Amino acid sequence: MSNSQPYVALMGNPNSGKTAIFNLLTGLNQKVSNYPGITVEQRLGTADLSEGKTTQILDLPGTYSLTPESLDEKIVASQVVEWMQGKNKPAAIISVVDAANLSRNLYLTTQLLDLNIPVILALNMMDRVKKRKQEIDLENLKSMLGVTAVIPMSAKQHWGIEALQESLREVSAKNSHSSKTPLQLYIPEKIENILEPISKFFEEYIAYPPNLAKTQALRIITRKSALEVYEPHLSPSRIEQLIALRDEAVEHIDASAVNHRILEARLRYELIDRELQSYHLEKVENPHIESRSEKVDKILTHRIWGPLIFIGLLYGIFQSIFTWASLPMDWIDLGIGLVGDAVITAMPPGIFRDLIVEGVVAGVGSILIFLPQILILMFFMTLLEDSGYMARVAFMMDAVMSKVGLHGKSVLPLMSGYACAIPGIMATRTIDNWKERLITILILPLMSCSARLPVYTLMIGAFIPQKTIGGIFNLQGIIMVCMYFLGTITALIIAAVISRFIENRGKSSFVMELPPYRIPLATSLFRQLFIRGKLFVVNAGKIIMAISIVLWFLASFPKMEDQSSLHIQDSYAGKIGQFIEPAIAPLGFDWKIGIGLITSFAAREVVVSTLATLYNVENEGDDVLGITQALKRDIDPVSGKPRYTPLVALSIMVFYVYAAQCMATFAIVRNETNSWKWPLFMMIYMTALAYFGSLLVYQGGQIMGLS
């Protein structure tokens, strides 16, 4: 936020429903999910407050406190330091709390109260409090905290948002203020004396008021990382001075038998518990009743059953991708054929018509056909996330993760990688340990993203027979699951290897809130499907279409004087492909696949559209040739045998499990690591894995007499 327009900041613990409230207030469609860490960067929206009034809403990443540990928490802490210096302060802060976990959620609220900014307390998830037949005395809570307003609400059930809008209207009209002083943290005199040099430093060099200076001094005592946010505001020598003051204070505190690391937490929780008790609000906390989620967790996070159920679910998802998608895929295939026929009928013969039919329709159509499969995969992934199951997967996998140098928090970004590596890499910002975050980023592209799905399904659908194994398991489904597991298991092995060579710069701990199981919101589910579908068709579609056009030219020229005599091998594309063919021939790939390997750097699925365009240029028929049919019909003129066999298909799939092909991923890795070294390393190790993995499959298969 650098503009001077009044705005309201939206803050709260992870998974407190902050993003859902942001969406309700602004009408935007940010992703909402049932696991912590969805908001990893701040975003801005405009809230319509009715009566012709609007206000800007700044949605900050969820954080448990203002002490920065991970990158997303640092975004919040840095923003708050700006406000504390009076720069671009919000008109108010909406502190979103989970009403069913009041005392824990109030920790952040008490820190926000120190900032001398009006705080509106949004008591979200009141539906759960009501379900437990509990009540919260709103007036008492308001008096206790000294906040501007306490708004009971349920973002999930869409109620309470009008009251929040009204409160925002009052704040923006500046006619709303608390009649009581905000709740102040009590710091014992002995500690206060130790903190005094730091407090004075803050008063002198950052111009904090005395009370704020004391609480900030306490914060940097707790974590040295809290100093980082002051780096832009102080000279290096002042930072050195502050570090020295901190180290001295820490020594004194530890000498008085108080653990400095938990000092702020201890003082704040003592304050919250004491105040909740004196205002008779403590009855809201009732952790002794075993909830339905806890009962379900006994099975789903069971040491043995938990992982088995997870594997079973994955198999079910990949199997359904084949069975459910076949009908809509047939419809799309039919539609593409009709579009091709319509173009042929409507346009006179010529180069432009050939470009449209062989390049655009064949290329884009060959990718569009996989839309149902991608949507089915996304449907299940969103369902697992929104229900709260993904958070359990992270919990179950923590032990395995730590053995390979990763963190429990790595699981959710890795699972996001099944959809697309880019949001997964961004989601690693929640991992506070540098080494664990870097390793997660480096292995994340090995998780099979949805762009690989068209490659897998094309090869499996065309060359793997529809056999049933053991009476219930479908061979095509098993091969698909194997491709996903191959990527995942290799990722874990690579993580274990890399972790030995990267120095650890800090300790990490895994504290993760297990959200209650919730029935996913249909609107959120379908919004995600719409966004994912749009991304695939529009964003990926544009580059696929452009590459198909360029490729058509490369495959159709140079034209000879006798135009009909052009063989595709003599085209520019053919020459490029044949140039690289000797390097890829040991993998069972011909020059057409070689062209696909180059073009798929734009996006992995482009290999499918590339093959479709090349076969259609070669076909020169008056119809659009289906890619599956084209692959099956392709005969090697030298050997007279089919060029594509199940072994070649397997080799191609293994190559794409490991393939580095995705420029967007390299760009995001460069962004997130601030170095070209790591994306380069990633490209080299992934390409080596892809080449040798594929070589092993093809040559090994041939030695074993497979075809």
Added chain:
Amino acid sequence: MDFQLIIAIIIGLLAAGYVIKTFVHQTTKRETDPECDDCPAGRKKAGK
């Protein structure tokens, strides 16, 4: 010159331009603090 060939060439040039633009954009996009080499964005050396 053949009318269809002219349109095809124009579309081909536009498509090539778009492919080049996309590649350049993807490889040069920088959004974060370039000061810190080797470490994830926003995490500087002092402090931790």
